[in-house]
Amino acid sequence: MAVAAVSKYEFAPADTQDKFHGAQLLYIGWEDHLLFCAPFCFPFPPTMRFGDVVAGPMQAAFGYHPDFARIDWSTVEWLKSGKPVVLDFDKSLADNGLKHKDVIRFRTPGLAGIKGSCS
Amino acid sequence: MDMQVAKKKLGLKERYAVMTRGLDWTPSYQKMEDIYPYMQYEGIKIHDWDKWEDPFRLTMDAYWKYQAEKERKLYAIIDAFNQNNGHLNVTDARYVNTVKLFISGISPLEYVAHRGFAHAGRAFPGPGPRVACLMQSLDEIRHAQTQVHSISNYNKYYNGMHDFHHMHDRVWFLSVPKSFFDDAITAGPFEFMVSIGFSFEYVLTNLLFVPFVSGAAYNGDMGTMTFGFSAQSDEARHMTLGLEVIKFILEQDPANVPIVQRWIDKWTWRGYRVLTLVAMMMDYMLPKRTMSWKEAWEVYFEENGGALFKDLARYGITMPKCAEQIALEKDHLSHQAWSTFYNYAAAANFHTWMPDEDEMAWLSSKYPESFDKHYRPRYEFWREQAAKGNRFYNKTLPMLCQTCQIPMLFTEPGDPTKICYREVDYKGDKYHFCSDHCKEIFEHEPEKYVQSWLPVHQIYQGNCFPEGTDPTVEGFDPLAAVLKYYNLEFGRDNLDFDISEDKKNFAEWRGQATKNA
Numbered sequence: 001m002a003v004a005a006v007s008k009y010e011f012a013p014a015d016t017q018d019k020f021h022g023a024q025l026l027y028i029g030w031e032d033h034l035l036f037c038a039p040f041c042f043p044f045p046p047t048m049r050f051g052d053v054v055a056g057p058m059q060a061a062f063g064y065h066p067d068f069a070r071i072d073w074s075t076v077e078w079l080k081s082g083k084p085v086v087l088d089f090d091k092s093l094a095d096n097g098l099k100h101k102d103v104i105r106f107r108t109p110g111l112a113g114i115k116g117s118c119s
Numbered sequence: 120m121d122m123q124v125a126k127k128k129l130g131l132k133e134r135y136a137v138m139t140r141g142l143d144w145t146p147s148y149q150k151m152e153d154i155y156p157y158m159q160y161e162g163i164k165i166h167d168w169d170k171w172e173d174p175f176r177l178t179m180d181a182y183w184k185y186q187a188e189k190e191r192k193l194y195a196i197i198d199a200f201n202q203n204n205g206h207l208n209v210t211d212a213r214y215v216n217t218v219k220l221f222i223s224g225i226s227p228l229e230y231v232a233h234r235g236f237a238h239a240g241r242a243f244p245g246p247g248p249r250v251a252c253l254m255q256s257l258d259e260i261r262h263a264q265t266q267v268h269s270i271s272n273y274n275k276y277y278n279g280m281h282d283f284h285h286m287h288d289r290v291w292f293l294s295v296p297k298s299f300f301d302d303a304i305t306a307g308p309f310e311f312m313v314s315i316g317f318s319f320e321y322v323l324t325n326l327l328f329v330p331f332v333s334g335a336a337y338n339g340d341m342g343t344m345t346f347g348f349s350a351q352s353d354e355a356r357h358m359t360l361g362l363e364v365i366k367f368i369l370e371q372d373p374a375n376v377p378i379v380q381r382w383i384d385k386w387t388w389r390g391y392r393v394l395t396l397v398a399m400m401m402d403y404m405l406p407k408r409t410m411s412w413k414e415a416w417e418v419y420f421e422e423n424g425g426a427l428f429k430d431l432a433r434y435g436i437t438m439p440k441c442a443e444q445i446a447l448e449k450d451h452l453s454h455q456a457w458s459t460f461y462n463y464a465a466a467a468n469f470h471t472w473m474p475d476e477d478e479m480a481w482l483s484s485k486y487p488e489s490f491d492k493h494y495r496p497r498y499e500f501w502r503e504q505a506a507k508g509n510r511f512y513n514k515t516l517p518m519l520c521q522t523c524q525i526p527m528l529f530t531e532p533g534d535p536t537k538i539c540y541r542e543v544d545y546k547g548d549k550y551h552f553c554s555d556h557c558k559e560i561f562e563h564e565p566e567k568y569v570q571s572w573l574p575v576h577q578i579y580q581g582n583c584f585p586e587g588t589d590p591t592v593e594g595f596d597p598l599a600a601v602l603k604y605y606n607l608e609f610g611r612d613n614l615d616f617d618i619s620e621d622k623k624n625f626a627e628w629r630g631q632a633t634k635n636a
Contacts, residue, residue, distance in 0.1 A: 013569035038526035061515035118536035119497035
């Protein structure tokens, strides 16, 4: 459907990649850990190594949770737009096929939040 | 002797006819569609504007007289409240955060409603709805003003309210109520009347004003309570107007029914999402609770709204389908919202805190299905950490819903352990949503919602720093710059209630009033 309007209705979208000074947005959510109320939004250069995302900004954002230090990264299951995906720590975001405003989630088997409450 | 002949006076009915409909005329040298250019494009068909029944036969002169009398009384009470340090009679200083939420989140909407009804009134060719819109437009600006005046006394003593209108246009969570109303006033006049006049003022208003006003009454806030009572007769008129609008449009042409139904579906959901703020206010921010959010929803929507939609069935209107999802969320909404504000306490203009033991027990009793299982463990952990000096302040920005602009905090309908993710690809870009309903609203008018001013994205684009800020300098602190842009002072307006100046001052001032120093 198109918007009902009295005349031509065309406006630029507010969040195209060119507006982020070389960065692209990546959303990251941790399944079963609702202590963090919502997934996070990060601006990263597409050339950033995925392993550096995990070790740097993700550690900073999720590290408050006692489960974060217990994660065995070799067993982590990744989802992109809700579907399983393999992400290579040594490749860049772009080479992992991650584009502007993609959403990824990670599931950490065996870790289900504070007292198993998914918090 | 001359006989004194009494001047002929008009009867009420005649007077009303002359002072409203009698003021209208048919243009002779301009085309109707040039004078009323917004009457066609929404697809609503009106055949006879004279079929409009005025719910209140009020004329402008009577309106002024009546409102002036009410306002004289209101200001007398506000004066008494201020002169007697009424702010020290509230239950405890946590209550003031409710007032902060109201002045920065709701009062600016009253002002926008004033503009919206003025615009809609100008757009209608029928004199009946035009006069009704004029009066509601005036009500709304009066409400904005009287709220500012009622609440300004708190601003002399407590933090976070000093620049509420500036904040309303900038602060991340205030984009939720702001964008809701911006969406409504940028729609056509008929959609505006259904969105605000009907869905908001009629269907949802009891869930907004009753909690704030009875919350004020329960917590000793005579100023806000009096404002609420003063506005009550206006609100009754608004509700009646909202219902009349719907019935009038539906009776005019059967082709209007599906359009109106879609608007009701959309705006019930949009309004409900804004009420997330009210839900957490009721369950967490009032030291003395009135009723739980869940109870309020059951009384004011499920019972009263249920009866309303039964009544509208004869026009072919059905209960909005989002009601099913809302029923599933009622055990979770307030807890998820409060968790979010607890997370982002460094970036808001009010304080948050963890409920104490008694309050946790109250929450358990009101939410036996959800509280102990899903939320108590989280709160106990946060409380333990805070006691160790490790209070959680989430400093990473959240992902937002493109439509309602709320952080993606809502869980899957029926599964409170999983965040609900929905997305759409549109013209080469991805858009994300908190729910099927927000996604459908986007899909119906993507051209509109791709323009959403999402605070998180705007911060990352560099648009939310004070002018002249250079984000590339070494040691740049984005949170500090954003708070400056919001005109919030770190450590005074934000963070946990326990360490707040509000808490300290209130204890000291009340102590002076009740103890011998």
